[in-house]
Amino acid sequence: MGEVDTIVAVATGPGGALSVVRMSGPSAFEILSALCDGEQPVPPARVATLRTLKDPAERSAIDRALVVRYPSPASYTGEDLVELSCHGGWLIPALVCEACEALGARRAEPGEFTRRAYLNGKLDLVQAEAVADLVEARSRAGHRAAMSQVERGLSRRVGELRASILHLEALLAHHLDFPEEDDAPVSVDGIATDAAELAGRMVALIATAPEGELLREGAVAVLAGAPNTGKSSLFNALVGRERAIVTAHPGTTRDALEAVVQLRGFPFRLVDTAGMRETPDAVERLGVEVAFERLTEAHVVLLCVDDGAPPREPSFLARVKSTPVVVVRSKADLRKQAPQSSAPPEWCADVVDTSVVTGEGLDVLRSLLPSLVFRGMVQAGTEQPVLTRRRQTRALQAALDAVRAFHAALLSDVPPEVASSHLKEAETALEDLVGVIAVEDVLDAVFAEFCIGK
Amino acid sequence: MNLKYEVIVVGGGHAGTEAAAAAARAGIRTLLVTPDLGRLGQMSCNPAIGGVAKGVVAREVDALGGLMGRATDASRIQFRMLNRSKGPAVWGPRAQCDRALYPVAIRRALDELDSLDLFQEMVTELVVEDGRVRGARTRGGVTLQAEAIVVTAGTFLRGRIHVGGTAGVGAGRAGEAPSVELAEGLEGLGLELARFKTGTPPRVDGRSVDYSAMERQEGESPGGRFSFYHQEDVPEQRPCWITWAGTDLKEIVRTNLERSALYGGSISGRGPRYCPSIEDKIIRFPNAARHQVFLEPEGLHTTELYVNGLSTSLPAEVQLEFLRTLPGMADVRMTKTGYAIEYDYFPPHQLRHTLELKAVRGLYLAGQVNGTTGYEEAAGQGVVAGANAALKVRGEPPFVLERDQAYIGVLIDDLVTRGVDEPYRLFTSRAEFRLMLRQDNAHRRLGPLARDRGLLTRQQESILAERLREEDRILVWFRETTLTPAVAQAVLTSAASQPITEPTRALDLLRRPRVRAEALYSSTGPGRAPLARADALAAVEIELKYEGYVARERERARKLRERANILLDNDLQYMGFLTLSHEAREKLDRVRPETLAQAARIPGVSPADLQNLVLELRRRRSAGVGQ
Missing domain, CATH: 1.10.10.1800 (tRNA uridine 5-carboxymethylaminomethyl modification enzyme MnmG/GidA)
Structure with missing residues (x-):
């Protein structure tokens, strides 16, 4: 038969005291019933019910679990769906899954639950992507952006843009199809003005893309500077636990260390590097090379110095000219007199005095870094939708190009009905974005990014 | 009496005459039967052919060998190319025609066709056996036999005319009887019927009009031609006149609104939004200071004028009262009152792209019975229905125009796929490939298609070849x-x-x-x-x-065609495709699209539904035969 099959997977990540196993498809309830050995009454819909799960072959109990049944279509996938909250760890969730498989379910592929939700019309493509982001949200800001998309923030915004394009088409239609009407004629100039305004709104949304994409990836903040200037201490202080080995010996850090931290809710990948110096030590020299490499990926550089003197620009910063640099004057607690404060030099965004001993300056850094890297989002507040994926940016960019071509054509003597073919392209590009014309390989790419169970 | 033909066309309006002529040009023995042979190709509303998009259709009908273009050239008393200030893709030739000369030209063209006969009778019944049409019977007791029948009943099916203050009167057009038995017979075949309304404005006596108070609108000189194959003699030309309906008229209409048949509640069918009555205009746009009114000459040998823009179903005395508020019309005399008409149409999802009914083999519907308005829309359907009836008789594949080939293709696909919720009219905006679908290249687009299917006369074929x-x-x-x-x-x-x-x-x-x-x-x-x-x-x-x-x-059209290549069986059990939304299942079940591309154009079928439809089809296929 051409039936949809029933899929099962562990929905939660490894570790933790509890795990959720999720099962969706036409046989989900039947399998659940067999799993509960058929003895107990079927749990009522959408009520968490305690059940003993048994191995179908050996009749032995696997676990005591909370079972919730979601009958179709009011479930995440739109199909009959079961969630089993069992004990965590590696073994029990795997045994539960195996038992379900023995009873006829199939192990889900990455993203398959959400894919089914999409195919059953429960989510649009942008929402589906947002769910993926939500699962792997590395920070509260990322979480907020993802949440706002599940709630259709971006879909709604794209819908508005599409409505504006339709509006332009309507104006054109009036202009072209009703030449004898006495209503105030729509001027081509007016249509061109509206198109320019629409392009402006698209530019604003596209401008959120670099930061939006960083929300998913985390911004790279590289700690750099001469040896023994307190980079690793600052790294540990910002990470909040002893990760880097800190000694008084210059050149202790050989490899680059990386940790994910949240600063004011924004995700950063903090990278501690080896001190920059000429060294005879081959291993340390390799570390310096790695440091140089990491610098080129940086979205912000924390240049550590350990004196209070006015900072000088080190030569290695020449290769990261466009990256904002914050000069961190560490070990402030060791200095006798407060350093003279002056306007930061032109090549650096700011100068911050810090002490990992007293905690001085750490909060300043925690606010400063997001405001440098996520400037647009910090200014716009958290309510604005942002583009978090390349695919979204590409589609919007294509739409923008088409709207601009339309605008340029109108202004350069191309007849409006000819120019309007650009509008059709813009509309199609936006439809690509919200999944109206989602082709199979786009779907595959989108859904392959999901972890199993979501 | 018993008459036997290969194709019979019921009705002699714009759809009927074109259908009959198309079948006859294909060399098929054809009969056109209509209650009044004196009214072949009658212009029941405004005396004009063409306009934006509609003018392209008139040229397409001509390119397919049809009558409309040459009859327009032979009767036109003004020609204008609308949208000339815009690009050529949206130019629309429009002609004022002499209401008396147009039917004469149609009749003359029909008489040139050797395999076409004309017969004056009202058809009251269709003979259908085993889901296949066999013939028809007339009120006078004549039995007609045919392999294919094209019904073009216009607004005659249970037509009712309304003028304010009077009870509705059964009529197909002013002064002509409605067709009630035929409507009942078609309903009896299990066809779904629905009701539309439309309206027409009053006519006035030109001798009672002061033109000096109006704006004169001249046509182009010498003006273009609609027909590509035939060089008709063009009559002398006449101007139109423009005047304005102002606040006085608005006030009169407003105070008498409850006496309007449209607003007094005696009409329930839906009317066209783009051709509103003056009652509609005043209710929907209360802030408009004035409305443009065109006085169009009805012909060379009459002083009568058509008052374009003032369609109404108010009582006659109110019509006269508001007419007299127009500048230059203080002493105007009315020659005919405006009225609204309600009629049956067949929701067109019941048709194939050939305009053959899905339910009855050999039975075709064309024109206003399919929920369209406009002479051009009717004529375009007529040519397609007539050609397909002829090809069916010959046992040849159907003649279907695609959306990227002709406005007629857009029209029929819209009807069949999307259905209608108001009387359907073509606009350039309905065509996604309007740069290709121009009035200047109609013969280049369609001439060869018609020629290759044997739908042109010898003479037309040689003119086409020479011009190309x-x-x-x-x-x-x-x-x-x-x-x-x-x-x-x-x-x-x-x-x-x-x-x-x-x-x-x-x-x-x-x-x-x-x-x-x-x-x-x-x-x-x-x-x-x-x-x-x-x-x-x-x-x-x-x-x-x-x-x-x-x-x-063209590239965009080609890509769409690729999608069109995924064919959908007519017997798919859509209601069982549970992964599709309920609305989509119902719509697909109703329309039964022939291709995936057509399915995509059905309102209410979302992209997610399309994805699922593809998956369902794939599953069906992988599940193998016998499921």
């Missing part, structure tokens, strides 16, 4: 001829275009704004380029100037 050769020659000339700066100078100067310093291809110069094909073509001096007619040059000019855009449009 001529255009090809000109196209080649522009692509292959290089003009020197000296030769091109005068042309470029007069077009205010940059002079050239190097010899340049004529085509590249033509693509510059304001540079005209004719000027370039004659710049090389007499005898240097092949002789060409002005209209052939104009057609080539448009083709070449917008070649880049047109090429992109």
